[in-house]
Amino acid sequence: MYLSDHKYTPLTIHSAVIGDVNGEISAVFGKLGALHAKNNFSFALIVGELFSSSTTEGTSNDEQVDSLLDGQIDVPLPTYFALGKRILPDKVAEKLTSDSGELCNNLFFLGRRTTTKTSEGVKIVALGGAYQSELLDEKTSLNEYSPINTEADVKVLKGANNADIVITSEWPVDIRTGSQVAFPGEETPVAQQSVTDLCSYLKPRYHFSTSNSFFEREPFFHSRGEDESEYRVTRFISLAPYGNPSKQKWIYAFSLDPKADLPTTIPTGVTASPLNFNSKKRKALEADPSSYSRFGNGNGQSQSRRGKKARQPPPTPQQCFFCLSNPNIASHLISSIGEAAYLTTAKGPLTTNDTFPALGFPGHMLIIPLEHSPTLGLIKDVESRQATTSEMHRYRQALYSMIAARSKDAPEKQKMGAVTWEISRAGGIHVHWQFLPVLRDMATRGLVEAAFKVEAENETYPAFQTSTASDNNEEAEIDGDYFKATIWADGQKDKIMVLQLDSSFRFDLQFGRRVLAKLLGLEKRMDWRDSAQTEVEETADVESFKAAFKEFDFSLEE
Numbered sequence: 196m197y198l199s200d201h202k203y204t205p206l207t208i209h210s211a212v213i214g215d216v217n218g219e220i221s222a223v224f225g226k227l228g229a230l231h232a233k234n235n236f237s238f239a240l241i242v243g244e245l246f247s248s249s250t251t252e253g254t255s256n257d258e259q260v261d262s263l264l265d266g267q268i269d270v271p272l273p274t275y276f277a278l279g280k281r282i283l284p285d286k287v288a289e290k291l292t293s294d295s296g297e298l299c300n301n302l303f304f305l306g307r308r309t310t311t312k313t314s315e316g317v318k319i320v321a322l323g324g325a326y327q328s329e330l331l332d333e334k335t336s337l338n339e340y341s342p343i344n345t346e347a348d349v350k351v352l353k354g355a356n357n358a359d360i361v362i363t364s365e366w367p368v369d370i371r372t373g374s375q376v377a378f379p380g381e382e383t384p385v386a387q388q389s390v391t392d393l394c395s396y397l398k399p400r401y402h403f404s405t406s407n408s409f410f411e412r413e414p415f416f417h418s419r420g421e422d423e424s425e426y427r428v429t430r431f432i433s434l435a436p437y438g439n440p441s442k443q444k445w446i447y448a449f450s451l452d453p454k455a456d457l458p459t460t461i462p463t464g465v466t467a468s469p470l471n472f473n474s475k476k477r478k479a480l481e482a483d484p485s486s487y488s489r490f491g492n493g494n495g496q497s498q499s500r501r502g503k504k505a506r507q508p509p510p511t512p513q514q515c516f517f518c519l520s521n522p523n524i525a526s527h528l529i530s531s532i533g534e535a536a537y538l539t540t541a542k543g544p545l546t547t548n549d550t551f552p553a554l555g556f557p558g559h560m561l562i563i564p565l566e567h568s569p570t571l572g573l574i575k576d577v578e579s580r581q582a583t584t585s586e587m588h589r590y591r592q593a594l595y596s597m598i599a600a601r602s603k604d605a606p607e608k609q610k611m612g613a614v615t616w617e618i619s620r621a622g623g624i625h626v627h628w629q630f631l632p633v634l635r636d637m638a639t640r641g642l643v644e645a646a647f648k649v650e651a652e653n654e655t656y657p658a659f660q661t662s663t664a665s666d667n668n669e670e671a672e673i674d675g676d677y678f679k680a681t682i683w684a685d686g687q688k689d690k691i692m693v694l695q696l697d698s699s700f701r702f703d704l705q706f707g708r709r710v711l712a713k714l715l716g717l718e719k720r721m722d723w724r725d726s727a728q729t730e731v732e733e734t735a736d737v738e739s740f741k742a743a744f745k746e747f748d749f750s751l752e753e
């Protein structure tokens with residue numbers, strides 16, 4: 196057989212990764228050989244300690260080390276071993292120096308801080324040793340066998356720009372955030388921010404480390420860089436030691452195709468990266484778990500009407516369906532992720548593919564802050580509050596542009612405007628904007644405004660305060676809880692309608708949807724649960740939306 200053209204043929208590489216060997220060298224290579232006979236691995240990786248602690252003083256006459264160096268232990272396939280946190284036996288270091296990293300046939304040293312490309316083209320970045328924030332003596336020089344790493348090493352490794360595999364002796368900080376996988380070990384492995392930085396910078400396909408127990412996190416996707424249209428997904432796997440008493444996995448077979456296309460949408464079963472979030476923000480949340488309920492006291496009008504039922508604690512960001520750190524959010528609905536906010540299609544959209552022929556998809560969207568906060572005003576950090584609000588406006592502006600472009604050549608009766616509504620309650624969970632196109636005609640003729648007013652009257656709500664947006668698009672901050680609707684039509688200033696919420700009446704959280712359902716003749720779809728779509732339909736809508744939104748999506752800009 197020969198290749199008839201130069202088309203790329205998928206090349207999946209099968210490999211095995213091993214945790215701490217702890218000096219059980221011949222047993223481990225024996226097992227690896229047996230597995231290799233069945234699986235035909237391309238190479239193997241030893242990401243933990245190859246040598247036992249008794250050999251680390253450099254004085255050992257450990258038989259296993261001697262046998263290995265003498266070539267009496269068969270290394271069945273090309274195997275790369277990492278530097279752990281132990282000092283290598285002297286004779287090992289000497290042999291590695293004299294044979295430039297090859298310890299014996301088929302066994303190669305990855306080194307303390309290295310980038311290696313295997314003959315299959317797999318790029319491995321390894322950072323061995325324990326992190327040390329400052330060297331005790333600035334003049335202490337580290338050599339390639341020193342089981343220590345510093346910030347400077349991480350900086351150097353970032354120069355690799357990317358990697359298929361990252362190997363570190365220590366864990367990334369926060370790796371378990373947003374994961375539902377239990378870690379069975381008693382001791383939580385040492386975790387370092389520098390490892391977090393390295394992993395989030397290099398965005399490898401696999402990140403391997405070691406721990407007393409086996410741990411495999413749900414894969415997670417990294418936020419895209421400005422010039423990236425694809426998502427990079429990392430699988431973090433930490434191996435247990437060979438011969439551990441609870442028979443946890445110490446060897447793991449994996450495969451990868453270093454040339455495979457990256458996904459352009461977020462694959463299912465994948466969580467947001469636990470490593471990307473601004474740690475300062477999250478610390479503020481963790482430090483004050485009572486903040487949501489505290490703000491809710493006194494003015495949580497709907498709660499007070501629920502009678503004697505004990506109040507449920509508010510969901511944490513990991514349970515919140517608008518927080519990207521929740522592994523159960525419907526990630527396939529996410530359409531764009533910015534720096535402070537993101538955009539998703541609505542689950543159970545009010546509109547359908549047929550509602551707006553000039554669109555061809557529902558266009559019912561949610562603009563959601565990345566930060567978990569019940570209202571925009573309650574985002575504590577002033578800078579992130581401003582960044583969040585301004586990016587939400589930017590997303591809305593981009594949606595306006597898309598709608599205007601779609602309306603341009605459409606028949607007069609199909610031209611569109613839009614309505615955005617927000618429920619801002621201190622006792623709420625995670626503030627967001629709902630965005631829905633409407634017929635332009637309805638917006639300009641005051642029908643949308645009237646619809647809100649009439650429905651509020653039907654409900655005997657207090658009156659709306661209506662105003663016109665200023666030119667600079669800055670909105671006055673509103674005190675207290677409120678419902679706000681913003682009505683837009685191309686070429687006109689936004690009309691802003693505010694309904695102040697207080698304990699004198701019970702506000703229906705579905706009010707905005709109900710008004711627009713009646714206005715658009717979609718009463719049957721009033722309840723989003725009656726408008727549920729299959730995941731295939733949802734995904735198709737997301738794709739249609741993204742295709743239309745692409746040229747307006749600033750998160751894709753370089």
Ligand SMILES: [Zn+2]
Pocket residue numbers: 511512515516517518566567568624625
């Ligand atoms: Zn949230």
